[in-house]
Structure formats: structure tokens, C-alpha cells
Amino acid sequence: MKALAIRQYGGPEQLQIMETALPKPNHKEVLVRIHAAGINPVDYKIRSGSLSWISGSKFPKILGGDIAGVVEQADKDSVYKPGDRVFAMLSIKGGGYAEFVTVKETQLCLIPEVISMQDAAATPLAALTALQGLQIRGNINEGDKILINGASGGVGSFAVQIAKAMGANVTAVCSTKNIAFVKDLGADEVIDYTKKDFTDTDNRFKKVFDAVAKSSFNKCKSIMDENGTYITTLPSPAIFLHKALNLLRKQKAAAVLVKPLGTDLTFIADLMKKGIVQAYVQKAFPLAEGAEAHKLIETERVRGKIVLTVIPD
Ligand SMILES: NC(=O)c1ccc[n+]([C@@H]2O[C@H](COP(=O)([O-])OP(=O)(O)OC[C@H]3O[C@@H](n4cnc5c(N)ncnc54)[C@H](OP(=O)(O)O)[C@@H]3O)[C@@H](O)[C@H]2O)c1
Numbered sequence: 001m002k003a004l005a006i007r008q009y010g011g012p013e014q015l016q017i018m019e020t021a022l023p024k025p026n027h028k029e030v031l032v033r034i035h036a037a038g039i040n041p042v043d044y045k046i047r048s049g050s051l052s053w054i055s056g057s058k059f060p061k062i063l064g065g066d067i068a069g070v071v072e073q074a075d076k077d078s079v080y081k082p083g084d085r086v087f088a089m090l091s092i093k094g095g096g097y098a099e100f101v102t103v104k105e106t107q108l109c110l111i112p113e114v115i116s117m118q119d120a121a122a123t124p125l126a127a128l129t130a131l132q133g134l135q136i137r138g139n140i141n142e143g144d145k146i147l148i149n150g151a152s153g154g155v156g157s158f159a160v161q162i163a164k165a166m167g168a169n170v171t172a173v174c175s176t177k178n179i180a181f182v183k184d185l186g187a188d189e190v191i192d193y194t195k196k197d198f199t200d201t202d203n204r205f206k207k208v209f210d211a212v213a214k215s216s217f218n219k220c221k222s223i224m225d226e227n228g229t230y231i232t233t234l235p236s237p238a239i240f241l242h243k244a245l246n247l248l249r250k251q252k253a254a255a256v257l258v259k260p261l262g263t264d265l266t267f268i269a270d271l272m273k274k275g276i277v278q279a280y281v282q283k284a285f286p287l288a289e290g291a292e293a294h295k296l297i298e299t300e301r302v303r304g305k306i307v308l309t310v311i312p313d
Contacts, residue, residue, distance in 0.1 A: 001019070001020060001021075001022050001098060001099040001100050002017060002018075002019065002020075002098070002099050002287070003017070003018060003019075003020045003060075003062045003097060003098035003099065004016070004017055004018075004062070004063070004064075004097035004098070004287050004288070004290040004308070005018050005020065005059075005060040005061055005062045005063070005097070005098075006047055006059065006060065006061050006063065007059050007060050008059060009047065009048060009049025009052060010047070010048065010049070011047075011048070012044075012047070012290075012291040012292075012294040012295050012298075013291060014047060015047065015063075015097075015290045015291045015294060017287070017288055018060060020060060020062065020098070022100055023095070023100060023101060023102045024102070025073060025074075025102040026102070027075060028075065028078075028104060028105050028106075029102045029103060029104055029105065030071050030073070030074045030075075030078060030080050030086070030102065030103050030105060030108060031071070031072045031073040031074070031100060031101075031102055032067060032069040032070065032071060032072060032086060032088075032100065032101055032102070032103055032108075033069050033070050033071075033072045033099065033100055033311075034067050034068070034069040034096065034098060034099060034100060034101060034310045034311075035068055035069045035070065035117035035121070035309075035310055035311045035313070036067070036068050036069075036117045036118045036120070036121035036122075036284070036307050036308065036309050036310060036311075036313075037064045037066060037067050037068075037096040037097050037098075037121055037287075037307065037308045037310065038064075038065070038066025038067070038068075038096070038121045038122045038123070038124065038125060038126075038305060038307050038308075039064075039066075039293050039294070039297050039305070039306045039307060039308060040065055040066065040125050040126065040154060040297070041154075041297055041298075041300075042065060042125075043063045043064060043065065043094075043294065043297070044294050044297055044298050046061075046063055046094065047063055047294065054092055055092065055094075061094070062094055062095045062096070062097055062098050063094045063096070063097050064090070064094050064095060064096025064097035064098070064308070065089055065090050065092075065094055065096055065124075065125050066087075066088075066089055066090070066096055066121055066122070066123070066124045066125050067087065067088055067090065067096045067101055067103070067121060068085075068086070068087040068111060068117045068118075068120035068121035069085075069086065069087075069101075069117070069310075069311075070082075070083060070084065070085055070086070071083060071084040071086055072100065074105075078105060079105065080105065080108060084110060085110065085111040085117075085120075086103075086108045086109065086110055086111060087108075087109060087111050087120040087121065087123065087124055087265070087269075088103045088107045088108045088109065088124055088260065088262070088265070089107060089124035089125045089128055089258070089260040089265070090103065090107070090260065091104075091107075091260060097287060097290055097308060098310075099310060105262070106261070106262050107260045107261070107262050107265075108262050108265075109262050109265040109266050109269050110269070111269070112269050112270075112272050112273035113273075114272075114273065114275075115269075115272055115273075115279075116313050117311075117313055118279075118281050118284055118307050118309065118313060119272075119278070119279040119281060120279075121307045121308075122154075122279040122280075122281050122304070122305035122306075122307050123158070123265075123268065123272070123279045123305075124260070124265055124268075125154075125258060125260075126153075126154035126155045126157075126158050126305060127158040127162070127265075127268045127277070127279075128258050128259070128260070128261065128264050128265060128268070129155045129158075129211075129233060129256055129258040130155050130156075130158035130159035130162050130209075130211070131158075131162050131264055131267065131268060132256055132258055132259065132261075132264065133155070133159065133209055133211070133231050133233065133256035133258075134146070134159060134162060134163055134166070134207065134209060134231075136207075136229065136231050136254045136256060137207075137229045137231075137252060137254060139166065140163060140166040140167065140168045140206075140207070141166075141167065142167035143167065143168075143169060144166075144167070144168045144169065144206045144207070145168070145169050145171070145203060145204065145205045145206055145225075146163045146168040146169070146170050146171070146205060146206060146207045146208075146209065147170075147171045147172075147173065147198070147203075147205045147207070147208045147209070147223065148160055148163065148170060148171070148172050148173065148187075148209045148211055149173040149193075149198060149208070149209070149210045149211060149212060149214060149215055150173065150174070150210065150211035150212025150213075150214065151172030151173055151174045151178075151182045151185070151187060151190075151211070152172075152174040152175070152178035152181055152182055152303050152304070153211060153212055153300075153302065153303075153304075154302065154304065154305045155211040155212075155233060156172070156174075156182075156211035156212065157181075157182075157185055157280055157303075157304050157305075158268075158277065158279075159209055159211050160172050160182060160185040160186055160187050161185055161186060161271075161276070161277045161278070162268075162271070162277060163209075164185075164186040164187075165271055165276045165277060169188050169189075170186065170187050170188050170189070171187070171188065171189040171190070171191060171198075171201075171203065171205070172185070172187035172189070172190050172191070173190075173191045173193050173198045174190065174191075174192065174193065175192060175193060175194045176192050176194055176195070178303060179192060181280075181303055181304075189203075198215075198223075199215070199219055199220060199222060199223050201223055203223065204223060204224065204225040204228070205223055205224055205225065205228055206224075206225055206227075206228055206229070207224075207228065207229050207230075207231060208220045208223065208224055208228065208229070208230045208231070209231050210230065210231065210232045210233065211233055212233070212300070213232045213233045213234035215230075215232075216230075216232075216238075217230040217232075217239075217242050217251075217253035221251055224251050226250055226251070227250050227251065227252075228251050228252075229251070229252045229253070229254055230251075230252070230253045230254070231254045231255070231256060232253075232254075232255050232256075233255070233256055234255065235255035235256075235257050236255070239253055239254070239255045243255075279304070279305060280303065280304030280305060281304060281305050281306065281307055282302055282303045282304050282305065282306055283296070283306050283307075284306070284307050284308070284309050285306065285307070285308055285309070286308070286309055287308050287309065287310050289308075290308055293306055293308060
């Protein structure tokens, strides 16, 4: 099969189209013919080698943690049948920038009929991070004040919509050019970080979700309520130290590490089916132009998501 893969760690130019073996599904796995693959910042972090302690030294390596496609082959007793439209977040091994991939059934979910392959591919990793991050230290209740930093990005754009779906009052932090976008997502208040430090406010939040990991617990303490939680998407050594200190204080610090759970994706798919949550795809690139897509995601300026198209809709 055709895949966009790397033979060594390095810049975007390492991404090359190559012929690789068709993956074989094990028991409780499904072979999916990929129509579109989502792009996430973790993809370029793996490509560059900065996560090599996790991604290892086996090459060629097919990147890509998000896919949408059609079931090609499944176990006889599987809940999935050939022809089903499915999407999934893959494990850290990746494999999404290709014509086919095998996926554990527990990571899969049917794509709601109304959702395109591109929008489906743009969703799993970012939306799961948003959902699982927002749920840290308890569910959100009606009227809870939640601040989302990086509201215009992949994780942030889903977080605004999911928090609103849970009944939260959402303050979104973004730059001037994205104010209208985050208001369309449903944000109640918007803070333009290019004009004002978002921690310079009298409001107090139950949760501060730092979707772009550009702030810190110490900086956000003053805008969290007495029992408030700061949640970052960057699980750094500092945050582990903070987690130990959590035992001694009411305000808490936490980091989300996304899990590829089909059950959580089903929850998100239901919100998408009802039109409550949507993926926003800024740009779709053909598979062969993956290097250009990587250059764009590395700018940290993407609005919503970008995807690779393997089979056009
Ligand atoms: N721990 C996990 O399990 C996990 C899972 C998913 C993602 N992540 C990490 O989470 C981070 C965000 O992921 P993503 O997919 O949302 O990234 P992304 O889509 O590439 O984020 C880009 C967005 O971030 C905004 N942004 C950049 N700098 C900002 C700042 N200083 N303040 C506020 N907004 C800013 C940009 O808006 P402007 O152009 O307006 O600045 C842009 O819309 C990445 O580091 C990623 O690796 C971690």
C-alpha cells in the first residue's frame, strides 16, 4: 500500500510517499481503508525526534494518530462490518498517513451519517483531549465558569463546544483574528491575548483548561476559585511536582494525557450527530503534500484543524 512515512527523524522533508506492507488485523482488530487522516502537533513532535523515547527507532515509521475511512475487513463476530464508515484515534504507534490501517475495535466508532470523512478525521485526538481534559476532577455542571486558553486551535475549538454542551459559561482566550471564530463556537466571553493578559480579570473559574499549554498553574491561581483546577495539555515534570503538592492545597493542577477510547468518541459522535459539536477544517492537503501540512501545523497558528485527504470525498 501507499503510505507517507519517514526513514529517519528530522524536518518535514523526511515525509516521503513509499510502498509499505499492507497491515494484517489481529483478533478484535479491523482493517480500515483510510479516506482522510487528521494532523496533530504530536505528529511533528514525533517526526522531529523530540518524542523518540516514546516512538522508538523502528523505521520506516508511518505517522498519523487520527483516521476516518471504511471497514475493509473485520472478524466474523465483530460489531463492525465491511463497508461501515468509521473513525478513530490510533495508538502512539500511528499509521494514519496511509491507504490502510488496523485499528482495535475498542478505539473505533461509527461516523454519523451527516459527517464528512474530512470532518471525522479532524475530530478524534483533539476532541478526546478536550473531553477527557474537561472531565478531570469531576464533570462540568450547568453554569460552571470555565476558561479555555488556545480556544481557536484543534483541542481548544472542541473544548469550547463540549464545555458549552455541558452547560458551562465559557471564557475563550485567542488572538484578534480568531475572536469571531470562537464566538461562533459558542464562547460567552472572549479575551484577546494580544491585547491583554487573560489572568488580568476579576472573574473566578472552576476550571482553567490550558489547551495550548502556554500558561501555568502559578499564573492561573489568581483566576481560579477556591477549589478550582488548572488543566494543561503538557504533562511536564513541573506538573507532576504540582500534582504531589495538590495534597496540601484546595486549588489543583493537572495534565491530560489523551486515551484513544471508542466509548468517549461515541459520546462525541452523538454530539456531532445532533449538530452540537462540529469539526472546523481550515485546510485539507492531498496525502503527498503532507510535508506542507507539517510546515503549517508547526507554526502553531492553525484555526481549528488540518487534514490529509487519501480518497477525496
Ligand atoms: N497531552 C495530550 O494528551 C495532548 C493531546 C492533544 C494535544 N496536546 C498538545 O496540546 C497543544 C495544543 O494542541 P492543538 O491541537 O490544539 O494545537 P494547534 O491546533 O496547533 O494550536 C494552534 C492554535 O493555538 C493558538 N495559540 C497559539 N499560541 C497561543 C497563545 N500564546 N495563547 C493562546 N492561543 C494560542 C493559535 O491561535 P492564534 O494564531 O490566534 O495564536 C492556534 O489557533 C499541543 O502542544 C499538543 O501537542 C496534548
